[in-house]
Amino acid sequence: MKQTKISPRHPRAASLMIREKLIEGFRNGVVATAGLLAHGRGEAFDYLLGEKTTSNALKAIKAAAAILLTTKHPVISINGNAAALVAKDIVKLAKECNARIEVNLFHRSPEREVAIAKLLQEAGAKEVLGVGEASSARIPEVASERRRVDPKGILIADAVLVPLEDGDRTQALRKMGKSVIAIDLNPLSRTAQFATVTIVDNIVRAMPALTKTAAKLRKGDKGNLRKLASSFDNKQNLSEAIRMMNKRLAAIAAKGTYLTILEESEI
Numbered sequence: 001m002k003q004t005k006i007s008p009r010h011p012r013a014a015s016l017m018i019r020e021k022l023i024e025g026f027r028n029g030v031v032a033t034a035g036l037l038a039h040g041r042g043e044a045f046d047y048l049l050g051e052k053t054t055s056n057a058l059k060a061i062k063a064a065a066a067i068l069l070t071t072k073h074p075v076i077s078i079n080g081n082a083a084a085l086v087a088k089d090i091v092k093l094a095k096e097c098n099a100r101i102e103v104n105l106f107h108r109s110p111e112r113e114v115a116i117a118k119l120l121q122e123a124g125a126k127e128v129l130g131v132g133e134a135s136s137a138r139i140p141e142v143a144s145e146r147r148r149v150d151p152k153g154i155l156i157a158d159a160v161l162v163p164l165e166d167g168d169r170t171q172a173l174r175k176m177g178k179s180v181i182a183i184d185l186n187p188l189s190r191t192a193q194f195a196t197v198t199i200v201d202n203i204v205r206a207m208p209a210l211t212k213t214a215a216k217l218r219k220g221d222k223g224n225l226r227k228l229a230s231s232f233d234n235k236q237n238l239s240e241a242i243r244m245m246n247k248r249l250a251a252i253a254a255k256g257t258y259l260t261i262l263e264e265s266e267i
Contacts, residue, residue, distance in 0.1 A: 025084030045185035063232035074099040075157040087123035089207035102129040102153035108145035129153035
C-alpha cells in the first residue's frame with residue numbers, strides 16, 4: 001500500500017506526516033498497534049502546548065544534554081515509535097554524546113526487534129544493543145517485557161534516555177540509581193513524574209533540538225555541565241509545563257476559539 005501524499009499547504013501537514021510515518025512503521029513491523037494509540041494521546045497534549053517547543057522544554061533539553069555529556073555510560077533506549085519518527089536523530093545524538101543505542105520494547109517480538117534494529121542501522125547506527133538473546137539481563141520490579149535489557153547497555157548505564165517510555169521501567173531505573181531523561185508530552189504521566197529530567201515536547205522537535213544542544217555543549221567545561229545537570233529541578237520543570245498549558249487553555253477559553261489563537265499567532 002502506497003503512503004498517502006500530504007500537501008505541504010495542508011494546515012495540518014506536519015501532524016499528518018507524523019501519522020503517515022507511524023502507519024508506515026506499523027506496516028513494516030516497527031510500530032505496535034498500541035503505538036498508534038499512544039501517538040494520538042500525545043498529539044492531544046501537543047495541542048495544549050501550541051505544537052511548539054517552549055522555553056521550558058529548552059531548559060530541560062539543556063539539562064538533558066549536560067547529563068548525557070557528563071556520564072560514563074549513557075544509553076538511548078528505543079521503541080518502535082521513536083525509531084519510526086526520529087531514527088536519524090537518534091543516531092546523531094548517540095554520536096554527539098558517545099551513547100549506545102538499545103532496543104527495548106513493551107510489545108516485544110523477535111521480528112519487531114530486528115525490524116527496529118534494521119531501521120536504525122539504515123540511519124547510520126554502527127551498533128544496536130538489546131536484540132534477541134543480547135537482552136539477557138533483567139531489571140527488577142518490572143513485570144513487562146521491558147524488564148529484558150542488554151548487559152552491555154541499559155543494565156550498566158548511568159544515564160538512560162527513554163523517549164516515549166512507560167512509567168514502570170522509569171521508576172525501576174531510578175531505583176537502580178540511574179539518571180533518566182524522558183521525552184513526554186504528558187507532564188502528568190508516571191514517566192514524566194519519575195524521570196530525572198522530563199522534556200515536555202514532541203519527540204520530532206525535541207530530538208533534533210537535543211542533538212543540536214549537545215553539539216554546542218560538548219566542548220564546554222565538564223564541571224559547569226555537571227552543575228547544570230545537578231541543579232535542574234524536574235518537579236519545578238513539570239509545574240511550569242502544566243502552568244503553560246493552563247495559561248494557553250485560559251487564553252483559548254477567553255477567546256472562545258482555538259482558531260482565533262492560531263490566526264493571531266501567525267500575524
